[in-house]
Amino acid sequence: MSMKLSTRQVDGITIVDCSGRITLGEGSVTLRDTVRDLLAKGNKKIVLNLGEVNYIDSSGIGELVSAFTTTKNQGGELKLLHLTKKVHDLLQITKLYTVFDVKDDEAAAVKAFK
C-alpha cells in the first residue's frame, strides 16, 4: 500500500493524516513535498498523524527527521500523533522518540502549540 496524505485545519493547526508506508521512493517524497508546501504557504504548526502508517524504513525515518528540522528552522513546530507500535518501537531504538514531540491525543496535540 502506497502512502496517502490529507490535510485539515483544527484551530489554526494543520493536521496531516498519513496512511500506508513511509519508505524510500514515493512515500518519502510525498511526505517531503507536503510538508514543504505547507511551510511555503505559511502553515508552520503541523501535526503528523501517523495512526494509519503501518510501515516505515530508514528513509522514512529520515524524512520524519527532515520534516521536523525543516519546520523548526523556519520558525515552526511539528509534532507526531498516534504512533503505531511499529513506528513507536523504531523511534525508540533510534533514540528519536525523545527528540520528537509525540502525542497520543489530537486535542492535546493541538493545545500543546505555543
Next chain:
Amino acid sequence: MEQTVSYTLDSTLDTVDNAEQQATRIATELGFADDEVMQISMAVREGAINAVLHGNAYAPDKKVTLAFERTPEDLVITIRDQGKGIDLNTIPNPLSPENLLKTSGRGIFLMRSFMDVVEIRPSQTGTEVKLIKHVRGSSAGGKEGSQ
C-alpha cells in the same frame, strides 16, 4: 522453501520492495513469529536499499544478488552488490547526539538491531552483507557475532 534460493535483481526501487516481499514470504513459511518476520523483512529491505542506492547507485549494468539459505539453526540471507565497497570505519554512529538529527545513516544500525548476526564484507567486486536470524529454539543465540 528449498535449502537455498537466490535471485539476481536490477538496481531499482522495485528490487528493494521485491527483496522485502521475498523475505516476508520466506520468513513466514519458515515459521518465524510475526515480530521476527517484520524484523527480518525490514533488515533485508535496509540491506537492499544500501545495495541499490549506495552500492550500485541505480546503475543499470550492475546487479544485486539476494540469497536465502535455511540451515538447521539459522536463516542466512546474503545481499551482494557490485558497487565500489564501503569503509565501515567511516559509518557514523546514528545514536550519537551529533548524528541524531541526520536524515540518513540508520540502515546498518537497523539491520544490526533486528538480526542476530550481521556481517559486512567490503570487496573489490562490491559489498557482501550477511544477515543471520537464529531459528527460535536452536542452541545458537545472542548477538556475539554482530559487528
